[in-house]
Amino acid sequence: MADPRSPGDRPTEADAEHRAGFVALLGAPNAGKSTLLNCLLGEKLAIVTAKPQTTRSRILGICRREGAELLLLDTPGLHDSEKLLNTTLNDAVEEVISGCDVALLLVDRRDGWGEIQERLFAALAEAGKPCFVVGTKADLKRKPGVEWPPLRAAEAELVLDVSAQTGEGVETLVQQVVERLPVSPPLYPDDVLTDRPLRFLAGELVREAAMECLGQELPYQTAVEVTAFDESRPELTTIRANLLVARDSQKRIAVGRGGEMVRRIGSRARPGIEALVGGKVHLELFVKVDPKWLKSRKRLEGLGYG
Numbered sequence: 001m002a003d004p005r006s007p008g009d010r011p012t013e014a015d016a017e018h019r020a021g022f023v024a025l026l027g028a029p030n031a032g033k034s035t036l037l038n039c040l041l042g043e044k045l046a047i048v049t050a051k052p053q054t055t056r057s058r059i060l061g062i063c064r065r066e067g068a069e070l071l072l073l074d075t076p077g078l079h080d081s082e083k084l085l086n087t088t089l090n091d092a093v094e095e096v097i098s099g100c101d102v103a104l105l106l107v108d109r110r111d112g113w114g115e116i117q118e119r120l121f122a123a124l125a126e127a128g129k130p131c132f133v134v135g136t137k138a139d140l141k142r143k144p145g146v147e148w149p150p151l152r153a154a155e156a157e158l159v160l161d162v163s164a165q166t167g168e169g170v171e172t173l174v175q176q177v178v179e180r181l182p183v184s185p186p187l188y189p190d191d192v193l194t195d196r197p198l199r200f201l202a203g204e205l206v207r208e209a210a211m212e213c214l215g216q217e218l219p220y221q222t223a224v225e226v227t228a229f230d231e232s233r234p235e236l237t238t239i240r241a242n243l244l245v246a247r248d249s250q251k252r253i254a255v256g257r258g259g260e261m262v263r264r265i266g267s268r269a270r271p272g273i274e275a276l277v278g279g280k281v282h283l284e285l286f287v288k289v290d291p292k293w294l295k296s297r298k299r300l301e302g303l304g305y306g
């Protein structure tokens with residue numbers, strides 16, 4: 001059969017050395033997975049909050065280094081509850097484990113090794129995936145009495161500490177990961193950063209702002225549905241989104257007196273969205289009671305949490 005590539009596309013020596021593959025970022029909620037993803041990309045792709053269970057779906061972020069392409073898969077923190085949203089999140093983790101070439105098991109060094117880490121470690125061993133144990137937040141003080149590195153980590157391919165805040169250990173980690181990736185040409189075009197559409201990322205930034213502004217009041221029960229994303233005017237992108245809450249009482253809190261809270265959420269989200277789309281954004285945000293979103297798998301998938 002004829003070679004589909006033109007002579008100019010013949011593999012060069014550089015191609016023969018190039019590595020590319022899928023790298024899973026796994027761990028308990030709040031371990032620092034999304035922060036490390038953003039640090040590796042040098043861009044804010046995944047939302048980050050101080051609250052656990054911020055990430056709700058697998059997000060691919062493409063990290064390029066000389067001679068290598070790391071296809072980083074950020075995942076929701078694994079946890080125990082049987083609620084539908086949580087089982088959907090855990091399904092996303094399972095899928096990432098089976099599809100990755102190398103796994104990074106991120107452990108907040110202050111919390112140490114527990115049941116969640118054990119479950120992930122065992123699942124990776126069973127799937128036969130190389131696993132690095134990555135101690136996160138190396139810039140923060142350890143708690144006394146927490147064992148680090150954990151005994152179990154001796155069975156990992158590598159144990160190392162990083163700080164996504166200061167960058168400590170991050171490039172060493174990259175080098176070690178690259179060595180375990182298969183030899184392969186790049187799998188994505190140069191200008192692609194993620195597999196997620198801008199409208200999804202914009203919705204995530206609204207959710208991040210809502211989680212921050214609403215504090216303890218509605219930490220987890222919100223979702224964002226982007227209903228319009230109009231890029232037809234190059235000078236101004238118009239976005240319409242619904243902040244979904246489960247009950248009327250939550251709606252009152254999210255709207256705030258005279259709409260003050262929903263305006264604050266929108267103002268907080270907008271600069272990040274403008275950085276993402278590279279221009280001005282007009283954001284219209286509404287709060288909507290939708291008790292069903294938490295209960296229907298189809299609905300969760302429709303919101304991008306599948």
Ligand SMILES: Nc1nc2c(ncn2[C@@H]2O[C@H](COP(=O)(O)OP(=O)(O)OP(=O)(O)O)[C@@H](O)[C@H]2O)c(=O)[nH]1
Binds near residue numbers: 032033052165
């Ligand atoms: N000081 C410090 N804080 C960090 C570091 N990495 C993450 N954090 C903080 O830890 C918190 C959780 O970070 P995330 O990146 O959202 O954690 P995650 O593992 O993605 O959490 P989920 O999406 O909920 O599973 C945030 O407040 C981050 O700012 C770090 O290297 N140093």
Ligand SMILES: [Mg+2]
Binds near residue numbers: 046047055
């Ligand atoms: Mg996250």
